[in-house]
Amino acid sequence: MNKRLIVSALTVTLGLTAAVGLAQTSGIKKGLKITMLPKFINNPYFTTTDNGGLEAIKEFGGVGKAVGPSDGGASSQVSYINTLIAQRQDAIVLAANDANALVPSLKRAMAQGIKVVTFDSDVAPEGRQIFINQAKSDGIAKGQIELMSKLMGGKGEFAILSATPNATNQNAWIAIMQEELKKPAYKDMKLVKIAYGNDDDQKSFTEMQGLLQAYPNLKGVISPTTVGISAAARYLSTSPKKGKVMLTGLGTPNQMRSFIKDGTVTAFQLWNPSDLGYLAAYTAGSLASGMITGKEGDTFTAGKLGKYTVGKNGEVVLGPPTTFDKANIDKFNF
Known part of the structure; x- marks a missing residue:
């Protein structure tokens, strides 16, 4: 084997080793099917949260998609949840339109092994494993x-x-x-x-x-x-x-x-809605990989956002909101 081939083989080996190392570090299983389900689509806020979630899912090697109703009704979300159950998703990440109406469908999802993470707007605790709160x-x-x-x-x-x-x-x-x-x-x-x-x-x-x-x-x-x-x-x-x-x-x-x-x-x-979706997706990936269960004290790492701890009632808090005015608004783009 000549020197050029040796160098090429070594480069490929090192690259594969690094990729495996990153996968092992994250601990999240590859190929997880995770769906972002906002309150409704075509809302700039939820477009941003969904994009943040999809970025995270891609980052840890999952298969992500964003779907949702065109209105803010609870019954519309129930229909989507039932479809996602039939599609055997590994996790559903949703912003709830109603605290109680979605719970029966979400319980069916969890009974079939689908992990449920809520963000932005929660359901009753029995309808999910973890709630990602944008701020207290x-x-x-x-x-x-x-x-x-x-x-x-x-x-x-x-x-x-x-x-x-x-x-x-x-x-x-x-x-x-x-x-x-x-x-x-x-x-x-x-x-x-x-x-x-x-x-x-x-x-x-x-x-x-x-x-x-x-x-x-x-x-x-x-x-x-x-x-x-x-x-x-x-x-x-x-x-x-x-x-x-x-x-x-x-x-x-x-x-x-x-x-x-x-x-x-x-x-x-x-708060930064992109970070909210990103954190929710990493939480779902960690749940679906068996790294956490949603109990108080569980810790996990959410990519670029760092380490988080699950609090009481399965709540994880993104962080404090920002006040925007003339002095700082041009520093932000979302």
């Missing part, structure tokens, strides 16, 4: 009230423009916001209305219009949903109330950039 619910809720208070000068009427009435994450945040408002620091703030845009752009736009008409003294609106805040900002941007009614909530930088720059919105918050 109290941290999100308290952060939103604190930011709203700052924008309103600590006093006045404000409203909440939520997603669907059954959205578990939204309802948890709103309940904590209502408790937070009982503190002396917020005694001059009054929540006058909780409206629902059903995570639909036009419905959210119309609800924002209705809030401004029904409450002439309104000083602020919190919309903790990416569809709601962008639709509300679009209405506010051409309204005489622009600059007078403070709008904040949870949105993506790419959605909200123009509204920040034209003064419609001063500041809003969110």
Whole structure:
């Protein structure tokens, strides 16, 4: 064998050894079939979470896909879950449209050995192994009230423009916001209305219009949903109330950039949705590989995001949200 062939063979051997070493380090089985199931498709937020999940699945050698309904109804998600059961997926990673309605289907999935990871919006704990929380619910809720208070000068009427009435994450945040408002620091703030845009752009736009008409003294609106805040900002941007009614909530930088720059919105918050999907997919891969079971204290490594620990009730927290404003919004692209 000549020197060139020896060098080539050595290079191939070293490459294969390195690849095997990486596979052994990750510990995740190759070829796992994992599906991302968002609340509904064609939503920029969930497109980003799904892409983050698919990136992770590709990284650890799985077979990934993203499917979902075109509406936010629980029955639509049930149909997809049943199909995924029939397709014998190794794991389902979903953002739930309802805390309880999906549980029977998810229990059937788990009974057949399919691992279930929820993210963004949880189901009842008996319907999944692990929930990936974008941030602690109290941290999100308290952060939103604190930011709203700052924008309103600590006093006045404000409203909440939520997603669907059954959205578990939204309802948890709103309940904590209502408790937070009982503190002396917020005694001059009054929540006058909780409206629902059903995570639909036009419905959210119309609800924002209705809030401004029904409450002439309104000083602020919190919309903790990416569809709601962008639709509300679009209405506010051409309204005489622009600059007078403070709008904040949870949105993506790419959605909200123009509204920040034209003064419609001063500041809003969110986590990185791509990282949320990425973490959820790595969690699913770790579960399906038998590396973790979802019990409190389980630890695993989620690729570039590093090490995570499962907390109480099977919860894993991505991390604290970021506040976006004119000073930093151009540093982000999602």
